[in-house]
Amino acid sequence: MVFAEKCSLFHEEIAKIRGYFEPTSENLKKEIAGDVIEIQKILEGIRTSMKTEADSLKKLVDTVTTDKIEQVNKKEQSLLKALSGQNQEIDDYINYLNDLIKTFHGYLSPSNIKQLTFSLQSKNLIIRPIPETSKPVPPVFTAGKYSKEDVAKLLGKITVPNTKSQNRKIKPMEIASTQLKPTGKQRKQDREKSDVNQTLSLSSSVTKVREYTVPDVGSAFHISLGKSGRHWVSNRFGGLVQTDLQGNQLQKIQTSGGCGYHTVTQDGDLIYTDSDNKVINRITPDNTITEFIKTEDWTPCSIHSSHVNGDILVGMINDREGKVTRYNKTGTNIQNIQRDNGGKTLYFYPRYITVNINGDVCVSDWIKNAVVVVDKSGQHRFSYTGQGSWINPHGICTDVLGHILVCDYNSKAVHLLDQDGQFVSLLLTSQQGLENPCSVCVDDENNLWVGQHLIEKLTVYKYLQ
Known part of the structure; x- marks a missing residue:
């Protein structure tokens, strides 16, 4: 009799293990597996967001670079225009000198002695001075000062919320014993709800x-x-x-x-x-x-x-x-x-x-x-x-x-x-x-x-x- 009672107690414990502890543990495993998928999804979302932020930053860098190159192009045009003006001024002066030489050669003929004498007494022998020109002052590029940390700040940051990790909920045995499986009525209600959604208009x-x-x-x-x-x-x-x-x-x-x-x-x-x-x-x-x-x-x-x-x-x-x-x-x-x-x-x-x-x-x-x-x-x-x-x-x-x-x-x-x-x-x-x-x-x-x-x-x- 004593042996039978003890056997009965062990059978009850085995039933608890099979009816509550084992399925509850399996549910926890499923929940953990779900968390693995969720964590992977979250981190993939973070990676995607980081790449999106990086792409936006690259576009901004390209825009700023284009603007600065345009500034350099305009400065180049301005300097070249100034140099072209100076070059034209020297060309004009050389032409003036050539014309002056021809004039002076004409005075050297014996038949032009009177004109030569007159020219020597006039201001025609004064040669205009060479035009002044100046060397251009090109712009200087000063590289920006930035570090890896500066770029990291622009791309956002990854933070872990100051939230205490919640323990997984384990249903008490008396509740779990009645909720481990949906009842026939619950399954019927779920089917009816799904059917309603499909037929609504x-x-x-x-x-x-x-x-x-x-x-x-x-x-x-x-x-x-x-x-x-x-x-x-x-x-x-x-x-x-x-x-x-x-x-x-x-x-x-x-x-x-x-x-x-x-x-x-x-x-x-x-x-x-x-x-x-x-x-x-x-x-x-x-x-x-x-x-x-x-x-x-x-x-x-x-x-x-x-x-x-x-x-x-x-x-x-x-x-x-x-x-x-x-x-x-x-x-x-x-x-x-x-x-x-x-x-x-x-x-x-x-x-x-x-x-x-x-x-x-x-x-x-x-x-x-x-x-x-x-x-x-x-x-x-x-x-x-x-x-x-x-x-x-x-x-x-x-x-x-x-x-x-x-x-x-x-x-x-x-x-x-x-x-x-x-x-x-x-x-x-x-x-x-x-x-x-x-x-x-x-x-x-x-x-x-x-x-x-x-x-x-x-x-x-x-x-x-």
């Missing part, structure tokens, strides 16, 4: 579903949808409010403000830009605020967290131009998007930002009056500047079909584009009650949320069927 009309009042905001300049029906809404002046679906205020914080400056991560944390201190802060579900990312010399102004891979896209500005920086979910800089293949600046003020289903990064640039779209490698795909007239783009989002939806403050409408930037329609206009649309997002049920300037309400529409 644009509806022939747009229907208002509901409205929510957002207290203490005044203007809904940006919306970030969270989990469990909770969402964050902000105005331009730093008021950031979290409410539920009934419009109840759950919390409110004061920030430095902006437009598309907050987003909710895969883990349900809110992250938002602090333009005053040039950092990005994180608010965890227990309302703890921590500094997440420092943006150094750039001022962050828009942010979006991809729900596909967790990457964080941040729009930034400095005194001259804008850029988009991609961070992974731990806050490591893995990509900078700033110029097109011709070296031209892509952004002036990336006010709102989002990511499409194909990985395209879509930006509302209100100074360029354009929606600027690049692919996931940072290559410029297209810029949308309006339909019939210029646009003043504000809030931007995408849906499961790859559509791009953007608020236009000029036409007071929401423009609908396809994945390649082709205009589809004015999805919402004043006919649907729009006055000053400035924020949009699409929820998990494929409904469109719209916020407006000077209106404390969020309106939800159904536009897919």
